[in-house]
Amino acid sequence: MSFLSDFESRIAALFETAPQGYVEPFSFKKLAKHAAKEMENETYEIDGIDTAPALYTVLVSSVDDGLMRPLYASITDEISTFIASQANKRGYVFVGRPLVRFMVDPALKSGRFAVFAENIDASTLSRLHKEEKDFLAGNARVGGAAAQSGVAPIPAPSSAPDPLPLGSIIADDGSDVLAEDAADDLPPLSPLDFAAAPQIPQTRRRVSAIDVPAAAPAAPEAVPAPRQAPAATALLIDRQTGRTFPLAAPSAIIGRERSQSTVVLTDPNISRRHAEITYDGRSWHIIDLRSTNGTLVNDVDVDECILRDGDLITVGLTNLEFRES
Secondary structure, three states: OOHHHHHHHHHHHHHHHOOOOOOOOOOHHHHHHHHHHHHHHOOEEEOOEEEOOOEEEEEEOHHHHHHHHHHHHHHHHHHHHHHHHHHHHHOOEOOOOOEEEEEEOOOOOOOOEEEEEEOOOHHHHHHHHHHHHHHHHHOOOOOOHHHHOOOOOOOOOOOOOOOOOOOOOOOOOOOOOOOHHHHHOOOOOOOOOHHHOOOOOOOOOOOOOOOOOOOOOOOOOOOOOOOOOOOOEEEEEEOOOOOEEEEEOOEEEEEOOOOOOOEEOOOOOOOOOOEEEEEOOOOEEEEEOOOOOOEEEOOEEEOEEEEOOOOEEEEOOEEEEEEEO
């Protein structure tokens, strides 16, 4: 059996042992061939050594991402092993173990994919390996065929709540927000019966029977309706390419993940969710989202700071000029 056929069998076995509903959305044999071709095209001679690209990004549709995400750790390991074997047969070397990662491209339809390879240095590869490991660990139970069915689970019937004693008051003070997983466990609330509320009759002002001249009542002073302030906007300009990215209040995410970011950059040194730009009604702020390589403003490493017109933001190897509208 050829290594390609063996790879195809291993992938098929992953889906066969997965819960019912997990199916291969496309041919992984074709994906492996595309990855090998990308490796060949992006291999360069460095210091007399044929060095193959170590980073491989696979773009898939959001539907296919939801179906495959729980299997990504195993799938990417198989693809990485296949790529390494192909490089070994050709005498190529890597700066480290090849990293394969899946990302969502909203423009792709289910069953379609794209692969591209990139050359990165060893330190960047190491950081991206850690980032991807953390990402996959946090999504081990996310996705699956059930998540794509579009049918919400039917909640178990709950017993009717005990009637409140007379004089009881339902508190309307603000309470802490529950986490999403905790909120899902709460039983549904029964709707209040507004039909039983007593109808309050409208009252009319009585007119005095005595004809006594009275001063005309002063007309109520008209209160002008508050004017809706236009939404604050700003602009990011890529210094290298000249590409512009419009920003709108209240916030925008800078990152590499298309499904989670407003400003999407393909720089491999940028994290999936790298930084967030927010507007508080008076000024714009930038917040680093615990990115791998950090965020710089005017060459200063920042966790959070106010942005001013003309500031230079550096994420990864990309320089973005901030322009306030």
